[in-house]
Amino acid sequence: MNYVYAGYAVGFGGVALYAVRVVLRGRALRRALGLSPGAATSSAAGTSPGASSPPAPPAPAPMRSGAVAGSTDAGSDR
Amino acid sequence: VTPALGIGALVFSAIAIVDGLWILGPTAEQGDYSKLLVVHPPVATIAYVAFGITALASLLYLLPRTRRREWDQLAGASAEVGVVFCALTLVTGSIWGRPVWGVWWTWDARLTATALLLVLFLGYLALRRIPAEETVKGRRCAVAALIAILDIPVDHYATSWWQTLHQGSSVDLLQPDKHIDTSHNVALLLGFIAMTLAFAWLLVVRYRVEQLEARYEQEGLAIALEARRAEGGVGTSEDAEPRVGASA
Numbered sequence: 001m002n003y004v005y006a007g008y009a010v011g012f013g014g015v016a017l018y019a020v021r022v023v024l025r026g027r028a029l030r031r032a033l034g035l036s037p038g039a040a041t042s043s044a045a046g047t048s049p050g051a052s053s054p055p056a057p058p059a060p061a062p063m064r065s066g067a068v069a070g071s072t073d074a075g076s077d078r
Numbered sequence: 079v080t081p082a083l084g085i086g087a088l089v090f091s092a093i094a095i096v097d098g099l100w101i102l103g104p105t106a107e108q109g110d111y112s113k114l115l116v117v118h119p120p121v122a123t124i125a126y127v128a129f130g131i132t133a134l135a136s137l138l139y140l141l142p143r144t145r146r147r148e149w150d151q152l153a154g155a156s157a158e159v160g161v162v163f164c165a166l167t168l169v170t171g172s173i174w175g176r177p178v179w180g181v182w183w184t185w186d187a188r189l190t191a192t193a194l195l196l197v198l199f200l201g202y203l204a205l206r207r208i209p210a211e212e213t214v215k216g217r218r219c220a221v222a223a224l225i226a227i228l229d230i231p232v233d234h235y236a237t238s239w240w241q242t243l244h245q246g247s248s249v250d251l252l253q254p255d256k257h258i259d260t261s262h263n264v265a266l267l268l269g270f271i272a273m274t275l276a277f278a279w280l281l282v283v284r285y286r287v288e289q290l291e292a293r294y295e296q297e298g299l300a301i302a303l304e305a306r307r308a309e310g311g312v313g314t315s316e317d318a319e320p321r322v323g324a325s326a
Contacts, residue, residue, distance in 0.1 A: 004113045007173040009101060011117035012091055014166045018159075022250065022284050036274040062208050 090272035116269035128160025133227035136220035143310035150216040155284040188244035191233035198226035
């Protein structure tokens with residue numbers, strides 16, 4: 001009977017595990033694209049129109065430094 | 079529709095498991111091992127169906143009149159689900175074969191053709207990951223799918239064409255009571271319903287993931303281009319590098 005239990009575990013369990021994997025992959029992609037509520041904390045936050053990003057620091061007057069370019073860039077994404 | 083498919087799959091899986099493990103009786107020939115009928119044939123049939131959908135979608139993608147990116151995405155999604163079911167077919171068949179045949183594996187025509195089918199569609203999935211222009215990749219994968227699908231008739235008729243250790247069909251749709259009794263037919267039907275619902279749900283969800291992946295690839299490229307433009311305009315890439323890395 002152990003073979004029967006093993007067969008059922010592999011058959012139904014395998015499908016269930018794959019289903020979990022597909023769901024998690026979909027959630028991760030949605031988060032990365034800013035399509036889910038958790039998008040603000042993802043690595044790609046602020047890169048899509050729907051994502052909220054932390055407020056950009058005030059830009060100094062001269063447009064030369066990297067920090068200025070960064071804040072400008074972040075602002076353009078939102 | 080999707081939640082209904084998911085819930086239906088769960089409910090029918092539970093019913094099929096309870097019926098198969100604790101209600102279905104043993105047979106004179108195989109004893110309790112015949113209970114694996116609930117798992118192995120449905121999983122194998124679903125693998126055929128999944129690869130069939132891949133081939134059909136690939137054909138529609140190849141025809142100029144019906145060419146749409148969605149067909150290619152559906153083919154890819156169905157192939158991945160099919161590979162999972164095909165792998166499960168081999169493993170559950172091996173678990174069934176060990177106590178009944180005395181071996182985990184033998185180079186029987188049916189088993190070999192199924193293993194070949196798995197390898198062919200693993201190759202198809204690998205081909206999908208090779209970077210190329212969208213239409214070139216789509217066409218290349220569609221042709222590969224149509225070649226790989228030729229193994230299905232060989233696999234299906236292997237038990238008729240050659241002398242195999244693997245048994246022939248358990249069920250003849252034209253004569254339902256030809257081989258197995260009603261309780262086993264019911265158990266088999268429950269297994270088929272459960273796996274079909276699970277496959278339908280998986281296909282829908284996986285297809286959506288395929289579309290999200292395509293969108294992510296497009297947006298990732300747009301972000302990289304934007305970062306490069308900013309780099310060119312300001313003269314530094316210090317701010318752009320981490321953002322490209324984070325999004326790619």
